[in-house]
Each structure stands twice: as C-alpha cells, then as structure tokens.
Amino acid sequence: MLTQMNHEQLLGLSKYDRIAIYLFRDVTRDYSADNLPSEIPFDQDTVRRAMRKAVVDGVIDQEVANVPDIKYTYDARRNLPAEMEQAGPLTWMQNGKGKYVFRRTRRMNIIDLTTLGATAIIEEQPDQTPKFISALLGLDEQAVFTRVRNAGLISTFLGFQAWPIQGHHRTTVTYGQVEVDEVQAGIDSGRETIVPISGKGGQDKLSWSQALNLNTYGKQKAPIPGLAVRSLGLWRDELNTVWIVEFSPHTDIDNIEIVKIRRFTFR
Numbered sequence: 001m002l003t004q005m006n007h008e009q010l011l012g013l014s015k016y017d018r019i020a021i022y023l024f025r026d027v028t029r030d031y032s033a034d035n036l037p038s039e040i041p042f043d044q045d046t047v048r049r050a051m052r053k054a055v056v057d058g059v060i061d062q063e064v065a066n067v068p069d070i071k072y073t074y075d076a077r078r079n080l081p082a083e084m085e086q087a088g089p090l091t092w093m094q095n096g097k098g099k100y101v102f103r104r105t106r107r108m109n110i111i112d113l114t115t116l117g118a119t120a121i122i123e124e125q126p127d128q129t130p131k132f133i134s135a136l137l138g139l140d141e142q143a144v145f146t147r148v149r150n151a152g153l154i155s156t157f158l159g160f161q162a163w164p165i166q167g168h169h170r171t172t173v174t175y176g177q178v179e180v181d182e183v184q185a186g187i188d189s190g191r192e193t194i195v196p197i198s199g200k201g202g203q204d205k206l207s208w209s210q211a212l213n214l215n216t217y218g219k220q221k222a223p224i225p226g227l228a229v230r231s232l233g234l235w236r237d238e239l240n241t242v243w244i245v246e247f248s249p250h251t252d253i254d255n256i257e258i259v260k261i262r263r264f265t266f267r
Contacts, residue, residue: 001032005083010059016073017081018059020092023050024084027102033087040102041095071100076204079108091209091253094176106254111206113235113243117261122241125151127266144199144236145182147266148244154184154195157244157262158230162186162195165223173220178213185227193228194218201236211247211256219251241265 004025010018026049027042044067051063064070074080074092084090084102091109095101127134128150137143148154155162166183184195196214200206211231218229233245246259 002028002036003033003083003086007059013081015060016064016070019047019051019054019064019070020074021081021083022054022059023047024080024102026050026053036087036104038104042100042102044098044100047100074109075207075209076200077110079110093209093212093253096176097172099176103253105208107208109207109209111208111211111233111245111258113206113245113261114237116258117243117245117263120243120261120263122263122265124267125153125156125264127151129266142181142199144201144234144242145197148199148234148242151264151266153242153244153264154197154232155186157232157246157260158186158188158195160186160188160193162193169217169221171217171221173213173216175216178217180214180217183217188228188230191228192224193230194222195230195232197232197234199234206233206235206245208253208256212251212253215247215249215251215256218249239265 010021023046026046027040028036047067048063051060054060055063071092080090080092089105089108091103091105093101093103127147129147137146162184163186164182165185168181169183170177170179180196181199182197184197186193196217198206198210198214211233214231215229218231229249231247231249233247235243237243242264244262244264248257248259250256
C-alpha cells in the first residue's frame with residue numbers, strides 16, 4: 001500500500017493539493033509503490049468523485065467547478081504533492097476530451113530554470129518599449145511577450161528573422177486541447193520553420209508538459225505540413241530578467257531536452 005500523510009498534514013496543504021491527493025488515492029487504491037503502473041487513466045468524473053469524498057471527509061469546503069484549472073496548477077505553478085510522487089516523478093497529462101492520465105515520468109514537471117540555467121550569463125538588451133507603455137504592462141505572459149517582441153529577442157535567439165503569424169491560439173491535438181501563446185515562423189538555414197512559443201511570468205512557470213504541447217502543436221497544427229519545429233519557452237523571473245529556452249522537438253515528454261538557454265535584462 002502507498003504511504004499516506006495523516007489528516008492534520010493533509011489540511012496543511014492548499015485546496016488543490018488536497019484534491020489532487022484524494023484523486024491519487026482513488027485511482028491508486030489497488031496499487032503499492034512496487035506495482036504502480038507507468039500510466040493510470042482517469043476522467044473528469046473521477047476527479048469530481050474524489051472531490052465529493054473530500055467534501056464529505058471535511059478536507060475541502062466545496063467542489064471546484066473548473067477541473068482543468070486544477071490540472072493547470074500542476075502544468076505551470078507547482079509540482080504534484082510529495083505523497084503522489086513517492087514512487088517517483090508523476091505528471092498529470094491530457095488523454096482526450098475530459099480524459100487524463102497520471103504518467104510516471106523521468107523528472108518532475110515544473111522546470112527550475114534557476115538550476116538548469118545557473119550558468120547563463122545575463123545579457124543586457126536595449127529596452128525598445130516606451131516608458132509609458134512599460135508602465136501599463138502587467139506581470140503576465142503578455143507583458144513578457146510585448147517587451148521581448150519590441151526588442152526583437154526571438155530572432156536574436158533563433159539566429160534568423162522570425163515573424164509573428166498567430167496570436168494566442170487554443171486548438172485541439174490528438175490528446176486534447178492545447179494553448180499556444182504565440183506562433184512565429186521564418187527560414188532557418190534554408191528550411192521553413194514554425195516557432196510555437198509559451199510565455200510565463202509572475203507565479204506561472206515553464207514545464208515539460210507545456211513543452212510537449214508546443215512540440216505537438218508544431219507537428220500537428222502547422223499551416224503547412226512538414227515544417228521544422230523550434231519550440232520556445234519565455235519566463236520572466238522575480239528579478240525581472242527574461243529567460244528564453246529552446247526545447248528539442250520530441251513528442252514524448254520524457255525525450256524532450258533543453259537545447260539552449262539565454263537570459264536577458266533590459267536597460
């Protein structure tokens with residue numbers, strides 16, 4: 001049997017973490033750490049059943065109406081609770097409309113750039129965004145995109161001229177709905193290339209599941225079949241520096257690697 005934290009420890013976690021743990025306990029009740037399968041499928045009804053039990057047990061006050069918002073927390077804000085990863089890293093992934101899978105992966109989902117990119121030198125770039133416009137920008141991914149786009153950093157990073165062809169795009173791929181913050185394209189050493197981009201800032205971070213979405217989007221949703229894919233992640237940290245990360249174009253989450261990291265600050 002898998003180890004479970006006690007009730008008092010559980011109540012010390014956030015509401016979404018408590019729900020995730022109740023969900024995990026529901027779908028793994030017949031397993032131990034030794035025989036936990038590589039993939040555990042479930043759907044939204046399973047999540048709602050777990051929430052109902054959590055309400056009855058006094059673990060949460062009421063159910064969360066928007067199940068995808070719970071999943072998004074573990075796509076962009078934090079890793080799954082320790083109880084869920086006692087047998088190794090676990091990622092909550094889409095598996096169809098309203099369907100999901102807990103997949104045992106080779107690493108935790110949230111990408112810690114401060115560790116992976118610890119040796120990245122901060123490069124100064126002229127800030128091409130007027131002060132008035134900067135004062136109006138928020139702290140979300142759109143603010144990150146505005147400053148990066150105005151400074152031409154995407155083309156600088158890629159090494160070829162890239163042009164925006166699609167703003168925020170929500171669409172469906174083979175395993176469900178994905179969102180891409182921006183899509184650019186250009187000619188990379190003579191090869192036509194599409195560049196799906198995800199931007200994060202504030203409390204949101206980049207993750208391997210986001211990288212998978214970008215790569216899958218590039219493979220399945222490019223306006224012209226057969227384009228090369230160079231997926232990028234942008235992240236603004238608490239020091240107000242902007243990290244740009246290129247992911248290898250694999251469409252298996254465990255095979256994706258970071259190809260390049262650069263870190264910029266505006267002056």
